[in-house]
Amino acid sequence: MLCPFIGQCRSRARVVYRQTAVYNTVCCSDYTGSRCEAVCSPSCRNGGTCSSPNSCSCQSGWTGSICTLPVCPSGCANGGTCTRPRVCSCQSGWTGATCSQPVCTPSCENGGTCTSPNTCTCQNGWSGESCTNAVPHAVQAFPNSSYNITILWSPPPEIDRNDVIIYYEIQLTETETGTEFQWTAPELTTTRDSLHPHFHYEIRVAAHTSVGTGPFSAVETVQTLPAAPTAAPTQLRVSNFDSSTISLVWEPPPFTDRNGDIVRYHLRVTEQETQTMFEYSSTSQRYTLTSLHPYYNYVISIAAETVGVGPFTSGLLQQTIESVPSSAPGNFSMAVVNSTSILLSWSELPLPERNGVVQGYTIGLTNVRNGRDTDYSAVSGPYSIVNLHPDFTYRAKVAAVTVVGAGPFSSQIEVRLPEAAPSGPPVHFSVDELSPRSVTLKWGYPLEEDRNGVISGFRVRFIESISNNFTDLEVENATITIEEVKPFTLYYAEVAAFTMVGIGPYTARIRVLTPEDVPSPVSMTMLEAIQGSPTQLTVQWRPPEEPNGELLAYSVYCRESTQQPLCDCDSSISVNSTSCPCGDLEQDTSYYLQAVFPVGVPHVKVIVGFLAIHQLYLLHDG
Numbered sequence: 001m002l003c004p005f006i007g008q009c010r011s012r013a014r015v016v017y018r019q020t021a022v023y024n025t026v027c028c029s030d031y032t033g034s035r036c037e038a039v040c041s042p043s044c045r046n047g048g049t050c051s052s053p054n055s056c057s058c059q060s061g062w063t064g065s066i067c068t069l070p071v072c073p074s075g076c077a078n079g080g081t082c083t084r085p086r087v088c089s090c091q092s093g094w095t096g097a098t099c100s101q102p103v104c105t106p107s108c109e110n111g112g113t114c115t116s117p118n119t120c121t122c123q124n125g126w127s128g129e130s131c132t133n134a135v136p137h138a139v140q141a142f143p144n145s146s147y148n149i150t151i152l153w154s155p156p157p158e159i160d161r162n163d164v165i166i167y168y169e170i171q172l173t174e175t176e177t178g179t180e181f182q183w184t185a186p187e188l189t190t191t192r193d194s195l196h197p198h199f200h201y202e203i204r205v206a207a208h209t210s211v212g213t214g215p216f217s218a219v220e221t222v223q224t225l226p227a228a229p230t231a232a233p234t235q236l237r238v239s240n241f242d243s244s245t246i247s248l249v250w251e252p253p254p255f256t257d258r259n260g261d262i263v264r265y266h267l268r269v270t271e272q273e274t275q276t277m278f279e280y281s282s283t284s285q286r287y288t289l290t291s292l293h294p295y296y297n298y299v300i301s302i303a304a305e306t307v308g309v310g311p312f313t314s315g316l317l318q319q320t321i322e323s324v325p326s327s328a329p330g331n332f333s334m335a336v337v338n339s340t341s342i343l344l345s346w347s348e349l350p351l352p353e354r355n356g357v358v359q360g361y362t363i364g365l366t367n368v369r370n371g372r373d374t375d376y377s378a379v380s381g382p383y384s385i386v387n388l389h390p391d392f393t394y395r396a397k398v399a400a401v402t403v404v405g406a407g408p409f410s411s412q413i414e415v416r417l418p419e420a421a422p423s424g425p426p427v428h429f430s431v432d433e434l435s436p437r438s439v440t441l442k443w444g445y446p447l448e449e450d451r452n453g454v455i456s457g458f459r460v461r462f463i464e465s466i467s468n469n470f471t472d473l474e475v476e477n478a479t480i481t482i483e484e485v486k487p488f489t490l491y492y493a494e495v496a497a498f499t500m501v502g503i504g505p506y507t508a509r510i511r512v513l514t515p516e517d518v519p520s521p522v523s524m525t526m527l528e529a530i531q532g533s534p535t536q537l538t539v540q541w542r543p544p545e546e547p548n549g550e551l552l553a554y555s556v557y558c559r560e561s562t563q564q565p566l567c568d569c570d571s572s573i574s575v576n577s578t579s580c581p582c583g584d585l586e587q588d589t590s591y592y593l594q595a596v597f598p599v600g601v602p603h604v605k606v607i608v609g610f611l612a613i614h615q616l617y618l619l620h621d622g
Helices: none
Strands: 013-017 023-027 049-052 055-057 081-084 087-089 113-116 119-121 137-143 149-154 167-174 180-185 189-192 200-208 213-216 220-223 234-241 246-251 264-271 276-282 286-289 297-305 316-319 330-338 341-347 360-367 372-378 383-385 393-401 413-416 427-435 438-444 457-464 470-475 479-483 490-498 510-513 527-533 536-541 555-559 565-568 579-582 590-596 606-612 617-619
Touching: 137 200, 137 220, 149 200, 149 220, 167 189, 167 213, 180 189, 234 297, 234 316, 246 297, 264 286, 276 286, 330 393, 330 413, 341 393, 360 383, 372 383, 427 490, 427 510, 438 457, 438 490, 457 479, 470 479
Parallel strands: none
Antiparallel strands: 013 023, 049 055, 081 087, 113 119, 137 149, 149 189, 167 180, 167 200, 200 213, 200 220, 234 246, 246 286, 264 276, 264 297, 297 316, 330 341, 341 383, 360 372, 360 393, 393 413, 427 438, 438 479, 457 470, 457 490, 490 510, 527 536, 536 579, 555 565, 555 590, 590 606, 606 617
16 A cells, blocks of 8 residues: 655655655656656757756757757858758869868869859969960059059060060950950050059060960069049038038048049138138038138038149138027217206127127117116217216116127226206105294105205295295205295195206195284274264274284274273174264263274184264374
C-alpha cells in the first residue's frame, strides 16, 4: 500500500513511501526514465543533447532549436550557402572556403589575374579575355594642363607584331559624358588638346599593321588638371531675411562647368545706400549675412572656386525690413512761447540711423510738479504743446518712430513756464464777522493748480446794492475788515487773487446784509411844533434820513423838564404818521420835545430839543 503523498515536485522527481520502507521515484512532467532525464520533442540531431525540456545543446558546427543548421564561422560570400559545418556551397563563378575567389574559364594567361567571374585583368602588353593577345604595353598618360594630356606607350613584343607596325590607334573615352575620341599616331607618343578640365579619360592603344588593327591595350585612366569654373552658381535665392540678416541658398554651377572640386564660394555684397562692398566666403551652399543695416538695399552675387574663382552671378537685390530707429533726434530744444505753451524743435535723423521710413515722432512730457506723464504724436517738428500750467516745470524728450516702433528717446530737457494771472478764484469766501458798522470777510487761497504763480495779494470788491457804488480794496492776507458800512444795508462782495503778472477771476458774489441799528438822531430841521390853543400843540416831523433799520413806530414826549413826561404818545403813533397832538399843557411854560424811533431793541430815547409854547419856536438843548 502506498503512503500518502507528502512531497512536491521541486526538480525532476517526487518521492512516494510504502509501509515497508521501500520508496519509488515518480518523474515530473517533461522528464522521463529511471533517472528522470529531460525530454525534447522533436529530438536533438547531429549529436546534440537535450539539456532541459525542449532545449538542445548542439555539437560544434551546428546550431538551431534541434541542431540541424550548419555553422560557417567566416560566412559564405557572393551568394554562397553554408551546407555543412565550415563548408560553403558557392554560386557559379565563385569558389573557395568562403566563395570569395572568382573563377575565369578559360583561365587567365601571361600573368593575367582573374578579378571577377570570367574577367581577366591583364599585364601590360596583353589583352583579350584570357590575356593571350599581344598589345602595346606600358601605356602612360600625364595631364599637361586642364585641357591637355600626353600619352606614352611601348610597342607589342616583336614576336607578336606579325608585321611592321604602320601606326597606332588611340581610343579616348571621356568618363563623365561617355564621349569617345579616336585618332592615330605614328610614334609611341601623342598629345590631345581641347579636353575638359578635371575630367577622367580612359585610354587604350592598339597597333596597326598592313593586315589590320590589333587588339587594344588595357585601359589606362588619367584626369586633367582642374581649372576655375566657367559658369556661375545657379538658383541663388533668399530663404529668409529680417532687419539685420539675409539668409541665402544656391546650387553649384552645372557639372560640366565646375572644372574641379569646389572648395568654397565667394559672396560679394554691395550696400547700395553707401556703395560699400563686403566680401564673404562659404564652404557650403548656404550663407547668412549678419549685422546688416535695417531697410537698406543689398545687391548680392556669388562665384564658385576650384583652383580659381569662376564668374559671379548677376546681382540679386534684397532689402532688409524696417526696424526702430537706432538713435534719438538731434538738436532737441524747448522754447517757452507763453505761460501756457512751449515749442519743441529737433533735427531729422541721419539716413543711416532711421532704419526705415520715419512715420513721425513721439514726445514724452512730464509735469514735474505732479509727476504726470503725457505722450504726444507729431508728424514733424517743430511742435507746439499748449494748455500747459503756468509756473509749472516740465521735462520733455523726443523719439523717432517707424512702422516697427519708437527708437531711443533723447536726453530730457527741462523748462519752467512763467507765471500768469490766477486761473481760478479764491475758495471758501464767506462773512466772518458782521456788525451794523463793520464787515469782516475771509477766504482761502485759490487751488494750487489755479494759482499760476506766487499769490501777491487779493483784491476785494465791496458793492452797495442800492447805488451800485463799489470800492476795491487790496490786501496781502486772506481776510479783511471793512469799516464805516451802513446799518441795515445790502452789500455784495467778491474777491480775486493776483500774481505779479495779473489778477485772476473773482469769486461768485456773496450777499452781505448789515444788522439794524438805532435810527440817526432827529435834527432840529426835522421837528416842529404848531400851537393850536393856549394848552394844545401838534408836533410834526419828517422821517429820519438814516433809519438804520426797519422803523416800527414813533414816540413823542412833551415834558416840562427832562425828568417828567407830560405828554406821551409813543404807543399810539404809527410808523406811517408824521404828527402827534399834545394837549392839557400849561400856558407860558417851556416844554422839551423828545422823539424816539424804536428798532426792535430796548428803546433808546434821544433828547433832540425843546419848545417854548407861548413863543412857538424850538429852543435848542445845547
